[in-house]
Amino acid sequence: MSDTARTGLDDDTRPLVALLDDEPEIRRMLVDALEEAGFRIMAFGRAREFEAALKRTTPDVCLVDLGLPDRDGLALVHRLALESGAAIIIISGRAQVQDRVMGLELGADDYIIKPFDPAEVVARIRARLRRPRQDHGRARIARFAGWTADFDRYMLIDHQGREVPFSHAEGEVLRLFLESPRRVISRAQMQESLGGAAGESFDRAMDVRISRLRTKLGEDPRNPRLIKTIYGAGYVFLGEVRWG
CATH class of the missing domain: 3.40.50.2300 (Response regulator)
Structure with a gap:
């Protein structure tokens, strides 16, 4: 067989x-x-x-x-x-x-x-x-800072209509930020929401995904305007978000 x-x-x-x-x-x-x-x-x-x-x-x-x-x-x-x-x-x-x-x-x-x-x-x-x-029944389109995030297509679209794909893993992190704008999200909260064993491997995975999201959003890595690192506390997403 x-x-x-x-x-x-x-x-x-x-x-x-x-x-x-x-x-x-x-x-x-x-x-x-x-x-x-x-x-x-x-x-x-x-x-x-x-x-x-x-x-x-x-x-x-x-x-x-x-x-x-x-x-x-x-x-x-x-x-x-x-x-x-x-x-x-x-x-x-x-x-x-x-x-x-x-x-x-x-x-x-x-x-x-x-x-x-x-x-x-x-x-x-x-x-x-x-x-x-x-995720069943949750909104699949979010708009923020001139960007549209389409979670059905795994795609970011800028204000000129240019498309930038994101991965399933990056999408999980992006949704977490977009659903909690202007709130500090700690590593422990990320681990609880996204799953996986806490520790160096999980922290490295989050660093990689956030770095890739910043790159796709055109962020200055030295002074990002949307995804800010709060040292010793976690991350905060500073954009205004509209779903639907």
């Missing part, structure tokens, strides 16, 4: 996970664990098949190995972050700090180091999906 035959596509109510890993044993282990946990699963050993499938359907989560035989894993993660709208979790044997930092900088939501317990992967996926379910 092929990997893609075990997807459970007859049940559209279950979250869909797209898995890309060239190691058959890891694919089988994760497919079994995710199906037992109640997810639909599409599993692929080659990036070409994975990308073709994503043109036909949109998964809720992408699990992507970096060591791929037919594609640069980091380049694929970056493209997925800009185009797919799915949460992206890297699974990789690359344990160096610089690899984890690069993955987060390119738009991944999480980074799991091999070898891992399948239960940890299931827990991380559930944590990523918890917040999108809470």
Whole structure:
């Protein structure tokens, strides 16, 4: 039986996970664990098949190995972050700090180091999906300081109509700021709202996402006017925000 035959596509109510890993044993282990946990699963050993499938359907989560035989894993993660709208979790044997930092900088939501317990992967996926379910019924368009944030398209549009894409991970942080303008948001509040384990890895991920948002909003990194750092306290978004 092929990997893609075990997807459970007859049940559209279950979250869909797209898995890309060239190691058959890891694919089988994760497919079994995710199906037992109640997810639909599409599993692929080659990036070409994975990308073709994503043109036909949109998964809720992408699990992507970096060591791929037919594609640069980091380049694929970056493209997925800009185009797919799915949460992206890297699974990789690359344990160096610089690899984890690069993955987060390119738009991944999480980074799991091999070898891992399948239960940890299931827990991380559930944590990523918890917040999108809470987004149901919330406004999807916000306007501020000459910008429009479209959370359906993962797109920032400036006053001249130019479009700048943002990733799923960046969108979570942006929404948090836009829903609480002119209020200091501490690291602890960010961790509680966005999930993830508190610590250096989470702090680094937030620094990366905020830096990327500032760049996309044309902010001066030495004196940002919208997303201000309050040293020792957190961050504050200073723009006036209108939803809808």
